[in-house]
Amino acid sequence: MKYDSQYYILRENHESGAYMLGQDEDSDEGLEHLMSLRSIKRRVLGPGVVEVLEGDSNKFTPCDYHETAEQLVSEKFRQVLQAFNLPGMDFYQTNIVSGSKTWTEHYYMHIWHHHRAIHKGRSKIDGTYIDDDFILESLSLDENVLDKIPLEERLVFRLEEDPTFLFHETVVQVLREANLTGLSFLRVDEWSIGSAFE
Template sequence: MAKNDQYYVIHSVNNKNFPMMQASTKPKLKYLYSDKYLDDNDDIKLINNRMECQLAPEIYSYEINLAKPIPKDPRYVDFHSYDLEQSVSEKFVKAFKDFPGIQFVQGTGGEVINELKLDYYYLHYLYSIKCLDLENAKADVSFSGRIIQYKKLVLDYEVLDNIPEEQRLIFWLREDPMTCIVHQKFVDVYNEAGLEGARFVPIEKYNAKTAFM
């Protein structure tokens, strides 16, 4: 059963020497509705709250550049982000090579790859889940159903319990696409590998100011 203390929001560490990496993929990777899966008995089950992202094709481009302001003494670590793009090191890729729900897309260009000669990858989330508990989060919703804001981050664990665990270990919150959520199992792999650059905010402590702390 999914529980509150199992989930975190992932952010970059606020360190003035850790540069932000701005990146773009071509072609753009789109989320597609994928509302069916086979359970352990090979029976078809429906999921109304999960979207699945297409895998990156064999031929693609992923350009990574440094976003301004650029630190005077930049230090390149295992996890860098900028808005929705998250770039990770080869060490990160090796640590998570068998972790479900993600795909790593190797950088092909941009100043990080071509000029700095660094090897970074796009952390591509394969799932987006609609699982914000609107009532307890005290969310404001537009006429179109779009989330305008919420007072606190509260997940609907009944929704998550109806999704196989391997498909909810790392995902975007569909109501707020700037929010990336990871399971304790993801955090454990990260810590055991001795990676650097990411921080994990427990769900119950997350608020609008967290990204700037």
């Protein structure tokens, strides 16, 4: 349980949540593999394209973070993370299009560095751990796994069992100090499946 208070889940806030963004058909086909647990650099040959699907497109201005089916971040957000020299993370330039306007300073963030770190005794799931066929209802991290991994290799990672991205408190602090828009963080020990509706 000692890591449950040190790690956070990245979420949209009300600013970015007021809009739904999604990949446009002009987006590079390689970006369809952003949930892959390995680098997709060889698959991506061009920029991504994201369009505003819902929300008042006349009032739309991009935030530093938008949660599409993937994670979309600004250049400012990207620079904060690049300073940590994180393993298993790539950024792919992506244009946001809304009507006649285009913003080019955004990136799909692909976190493919992963650890099998769900504590099966303390976490709650709907389903089975066999073949990772479950919905995560509440999360606790396995200290027996994370204790063996140097901190610099687990500052930001994806759970291997579930597409949940975790940020260590040291990274969260720097992201908060950067005054980025569109994002919030929820500590692992305060998160549950119902938190998405709070």
